[in-house]
Amino acid sequence: MKKITSYVFIILLITLGSILIFNTQITNWVIDFLSNRAYQTKITSSNQDTTTFNYKSVKPVSSYSVAMQALKPHSDGLIAKINIPAVDIKLPIFYGLSNRNLIRGVGTMKRHQKLGKGNYAIAGHYMTSSGVLFSPLANVHFGEKIYLINRHYQYIYRITGKSIIHNYQIGVIKNIPQANYKFNPNKPGIFQ
Numbered sequence: 001m002k003k004i005t006s007y008v009f010i011i012l013l014i015t016l017g018s019i020l021i022f023n024t025q026i027t028n029w030v031i032d033f034l035s036n037r038a039y040q041t042k043i044t045s046s047n048q049d050t051t052t053f054n055y056k057s058v059k060p061v062s063s064y065s066v067a068m069q070a071l072k073p074h075s076d077g078l079i080a081k082i083n084i085p086a087v088d089i090k091l092p093i094f095y096g097l098s099n100r101n102l103i104r105g106v107g108t109m110k111r112h113q114k115l116g117k118g119n120y121a122i123a124g125h126y127m128t129s130s131g132v133l134f135s136p137l138a139n140v141h142f143g144e145k146i147y148l149i150n151r152h153y154q155y156i157y158r159i160t161g162k163s164i165i166h167n168y169q170i171g172v173i174k175n176i177p178q179a180n181y182k183f184n185p186n187k188p189g190i191f192q
Contacts, residue, residue, distance in 0.1 A: 038092040051096025087136035121173035
């Protein structure tokens with residue numbers, strides 16, 4: 001009996017040590033899994049009035065918050081998708097800046113903004129591990145295309161600038177009047 005208890009204790013220590021050593025990799029894998037699963041779901045057009053747009057309430061991603069999201073996943077609130085093929089970004093866009101939304105993808109920063117009209121401000125976490133959430137954005141170049149897709153149209157934006165935005169530098173979300181193109185997926189090849 002004492003021998004079995006020792007083996008169980010050793011296995012428990014090895015498992016706990018492995019979790020601590022590979023914590024970042026496990027967390028990144030779960031985030032990637034959650035965002036890919038959300039990206040594959042159907043886009044809804046309903047905005048949730050109960051969400052927050054308070055960027056100060058956004059918390060950094062932690063292993064605990066990711067684990068809680070994985071244990072009780074939500075598939076609601078997907079209003080659009082962002083695709084930046086040049087850096088292999090495919091993320092769901094959710095209405096609002098809740099921590100739950102930002103673990104699964106990106107969130108909208110303004111309550112009444114319209115996709116395809118001026119500056120469509122979204123926010124997401126930049127992770128230090130490549131390939132997770134917005135981490136590939138560091139590798140974008142001028143002129144590359146960004147595709148935003150909702151239930152009805154695909155909007156094409158082009159990268160015209162690149163800069164590091166600090167946490168509370170919110171002046172960049174103001175509308176910029178520029179022409180954007182929208183692609184009607186029901187009429188392939190026709191831009192409006």
